[in-house]
Amino acid sequence: MVQIPNAPAPRPVPTSADVARLAGVSRATVSYVLNNTSAVRISEPTRRRVHEAAKELGYVPHAAARSLRAGHSRMVLMPSPTVPVGPLYSQFLNELQWAVSRLDYTVVQYGTVGLGGDDAARAWAELRPVAVLVPGSGLGPQGVEVLKRAGARAVVTLGPESVEGAHALLMDHEEVGRAAGAHLHARGRHRIGVVVPEEPGLELFSRPRLQGVRRALHGTEDRVRELPLAYDEHAAARLAAHWPELGLDAVFAYNDEYAMLLMRALQDQGVRVPEDTAVIGADDLMLGRLLRPRLSTVHIELPSGRDLAELVDRAVRDPGAAPETHRVLGATVVHRDSS
Amino acid sequence: MVQIPNAPAPRPVPTSADVARLAGVSRATVSYVLNNTSAVRISEPTRRRVHEAAKELGYVPHAAARSLRAGHSRMVLMPSPTVPVGPLYSQFLNELQWAVSRLDYTVVQYGTVGLGGDDAARAWAELRPVAVLVPGSGLGPQGVEVLKRAGARAVVTLGPESVEGAHALLMDHEEVGRAAGAHLHARGRHRIGVVVPEEPGLELFSRPRLQGVRRALHGTEDRVRELPLAYDEHAAARLAAHWPELGLDAVFAYNDEYAMLLMRALQDQGVRVPEDTAVIGADDLMLGRLLRPRLSTVHIELPSGRDLAELVDRAVRDPGAAPETHRVLGATVVHRDSS
DNA sequence: TTGAAAGCGATACCAG
DNA sequence: CTGGTATCGCTTTCAA
Numbered sequence: 001m002v003q004i005p006n007a008p009a010p011r012p013v014p015t016s017a018d019v020a021r022l023a024g025v026s027r028a029t030v031s032y033v034l035n036n037t038s039a040v041r042i043s044e045p046t047r048r049r050v051h052e053a054a055k056e057l058g059y060v061p062h063a064a065a066r067s068l069r070a071g072h073s074r075m076v077l078m079p080s081p082t083v084p085v086g087p088l089y090s091q092f093l094n095e096l097q098w099a100v101s102r103l104d105y106t107v108v109q110y111g112t113v114g115l116g117g118d119d120a121a122r123a124w125a126e127l128r129p130v131a132v133l134v135p136g137s138g139l140g141p142q143g144v145e146v147l148k149r150a151g152a153r154a155v156v157t158l159g160p161e162s163v164e165g166a167h168a169l170l171m172d173h174e175e176v177g178r179a180a181g182a183h184l185h186a187r188g189r190h191r192i193g194v195v196v197p198e199e200p201g202l203e204l205f206s207r208p209r210l211q212g213v214r215r216a217l218h219g220t221e222d223r224v225r226e227l228p229l230a231y232d233e234h235a236a237a238r239l240a241a242h243w244p245e246l247g248l249d250a251v252f253a254y255n256d257e258y259a260m261l262l263m264r265a266l267q268d269q270g271v272r273v274p275e276d277t278a279v280i281g282a283d284d285l286m287l288g289r290l291l292r293p294r295l296s297t298v299h300i301e302l303p304s305g306r307d308l309a310e311l312v313d314r315a316v317r318d319p320g321a322a323p324e325t326h327r328v329l330g331a332t333v334v335h336r337d338s339s
Numbered sequence: 340m341v342q343i344p345n346a347p348a349p350r351p352v353p354t355s356a357d358v359a360r361l362a363g364v365s366r367a368t369v370s371y372v373l374n375n376t377s378a379v380r381i382s383e384p385t386r387r388r389v390h391e392a393a394k395e396l397g398y399v400p401h402a403a404a405r406s407l408r409a410g411h412s413r414m415v416l417m418p419s420p421t422v423p424v425g426p427l428y429s430q431f432l433n434e435l436q437w438a439v440s441r442l443d444y445t446v447v448q449y450g451t452v453g454l455g456g457d458d459a460a461r462a463w464a465e466l467r468p469v470a471v472l473v474p475g476s477g478l479g480p481q482g483v484e485v486l487k488r489a490g491a492r493a494v495v496t497l498g499p500e501s502v503e504g505a506h507a508l509l510m511d512h513e514e515v516g517r518a519a520g521a522h523l524h525a526r527g528r529h530r531i532g533v534v535v536p537e538e539p540g541l542e543l544f545s546r547p548r549l550q551g552v553r554r555a556l557h558g559t560e561d562r563v564r565e566l567p568l569a570y571d572e573h574a575a576a577r578l579a580a581h582w583p584e585l586g587l588d589a590v591f592a593y594n595d596e597y598a599m600l601l602m603r604a605l606q607d608q609g610v611r612v613p614e615d616t617a618v619i620g621a622d623d624l625m626l627g628r629l630l631r632p633r634l635s636t637v638h639i640e641l642p643s644g645r646d647l648a649e650l651v652d653r654a655v656r657d658p659g660a661a662p663e664t665h666r667v668l669g670a671t672v673v674h675r676d677s678s
Numbered sequence: 679t680t681g682a683a684a685g686c687g688a689t690a691c692c693a694g
Numbered sequence: 695c696t697g698g699t700a701t702c703g704c705t706t707t708c709a710a
Contacts, residue, residue, distance in 0.1 A: 013467075013490045015687055026697045031689055039690090041695065058488040063465040064403035064412075065687035068702050073403075080436070080448060090429070097419070101452040109419060109448035113440040126402040128352075149397040151352045233628060257625075264629040286596075287626060289572060290603040354703055365681045370705055378706095382679065404703035407686050 014057040023053035076105045077129035079112050083201030088283050095305030103313050118143050125150035131312050154315030168325040173205050175331040177212020179298050180252040180280050183333040189250035189278050190222045195258050198230040236265035243271055256281035256288045256297055278339035293337035301330030353396040362392035415444045416468035418451055420475055422540030427622050434644030442652050457482050464489035470651050493654030507664040512544050514670040516551020518637050519591040519619050522672040528589035528617050529561045534597050537569040575604035582610055595620035595627045595636055617678035632676035640669030
């Protein structure tokens with residue numbers, strides 16, 4: 001073996017043994033000092049020597065070794081959502097993350113590309129998280145089982161339906177569609193278009209929203225028309241060009257951003273909003289207030305991150321408890337000028 | 340010790356030893372089979388027995404134990420950005436994450452609440468990542484040193500300035516302001532307002548953008564006026580109410596969203612855009628195209644996630660190489676109707 | 679082709 | 695008050 005001159009021996013990562021050697025004590029003592037173990041008393045000079053040695057070497061404990069030894073960790077795993085997610089939801093996820101951290105858990109977002117369903121669950125299980133928060137659908141009962149067998153004390157899904165064995169935060173987007181549909185009906189509109197984004201991944205939200213509109217109008221004479229639409233000016237213009245033939249007097253535009261897109265295209269076509277066609281969005285973004293006419297929208301109420309964090313903590317402390325299911329999505333119409 | 344009836348003995352997590360026992364082989368054999376080790380040949384019947392045993396027990400390997408033994412991992416750590424980040428940047432981060440995963444790294448986003456600077460670096464170092472991608476500022480030279488001592492073979496910062504010892508992807512937002520300023524000047528505007536958001540965390544971007552405008556106009560007679568503004572209708576209305584006194588003939592509105600907010604407030608006040616005041620935003624969001632007048636904007640070009648992923652991979656393979664510094668933020672004006 | 683055993687880094691028990 | 699040592703789960707030489 002020859003030393004390659006250009007590759008300066010990459011100093012090995014210092015371990016607690018190195019600290020012990022430098023401080024002239026045993027590894028056990030190092031551990032006691034650095035963890036402030038209260039069960040044993042270490043003399044002040046020794047403590048100082050250990051701390052100095054640690055600092056001098058730039059010692060940082062090895063999380064994997066620690067949790068291996070301890071047999072558990074406080075890692076909460078959150079697979080990063082695979083679908084492009086709006087500002088509302090990502091703010092919610094941030095808040096959640098923050099709240100969980102406050103409870104002294106280590107929140108880790110794990111990007112799982114490609115592998116679906118149970119393979120993903122296995123990949124997550126390898127990290128032996130104490131809890132797993134899964135946004136969206138895609139986790140099945142056997143996925144939950146895999147995670148629990150791997151020691152996860154709590155599995156919580158955030159999505160449209162609950163999964164056997166897991167806690168569920170039901171975010172039922174049908175409510176959103178239902179609120180929009182009921183509102184338009186009450187405003188005297190009876191031929192209602194529903195925008196369904198063509199962007200992949202959004203079906204998770206758009207199908208239930210559409211379904212909600214249908215349900216709201218069930219038993220009435222109202223007609224519902226599905227309107228596929230890409231998030232793109234030209235697509236919107238094409239849709240608007242056919243507008244008269246569609247004979248619609250209202251449209252639920254999936255969310256505020258699609259509503260803005262469509263409303264602009266309609267107005268450019270000479271369709272008057274709301275006189276000819278009422279428009280309502282969802283998410284209650286700032287931009288809706290800035291449009292003219294001001295955009296009616298469905299305000300979505302998500303649970304507080306703190307409540308959710310407490311659910312996680314409860315579940316971790318008492319893994320035996322029956323899975324809780326909470327409906328956590330509130331939808332209320334904010335009526336402005338476009339409907 | 341009494342068994343609590345309600346707490347059914349939580350079956351211990353199965354280990355490779357359990358698999359070995361069930362399959363009637365040694366742990367070594369289990370390892371060979373499950374890792375498809377090519378150096379040794381295991382008989383087909385044995386392989387089957389091992390696989391079946393693993394499946395029956397729901398065995399999932401323990402990542403910590405594995406990487407402890409291996410002495411290294413392929414974890415790329417990405418501290419999640421602490422500031423609220425726009426759609427542009429978060430899409431970039433997603434793409435990056437995806438590209439890095441394609442190179443067979445495990446991307447992990449780690450949420451570090453509260454602890455700043457070097458404490459954060461120490462927390463990251465505990466995970467012994469092979470590489471660390473740090474967005475924003477906040478990592479100092481000694482933080483980099485901590486990470487390297489902990490075995491990180493590559494530290495890459497994505498931010499306004501490079502850090503000693505780390506690779507840097509310089510995202511210089513001065514360029515954005517400079518492009519906007521030069522554009523407005525060329526359009527014959529000479530009294531230029533620059534919106535500076537009051538939302539905390541955004542200074543990281545807003546200060547350089549302001550500075551860029553100043554620089555673009557350096558040596559001219561043009562005047563630059565800083566305009567603090569909260570992302571809020573009332574704040575915008577208040578600002579617009581004073582508009583005539585400000586005597587500005589143009590405004591760089593920080594980004595498209597603030598531009599939309601301000602433009603609406605100006606129009607409500609009877610200020611004509613662009614005749615009285617030119618408005619330009621940044622980020623080239625869809626919404627700018629939907630406004631009337633269509634919003635001029637600064638299109639920001641971020642590097643492709645794939646290039647960046649390759650930089651990471653190169654750095655990991657050759658940790659001795661000198662840190663690379665790349666200026667990766669391109670800014671070009673998209674001239675529409677508002678300026 | 680398979681098994682025994684060492685060792686990765688940190689911790690906690692039990693002696694001294 | 696401090697040191698030796700077994701242990702966590704897994705991989706990998708070395709022997710059989």
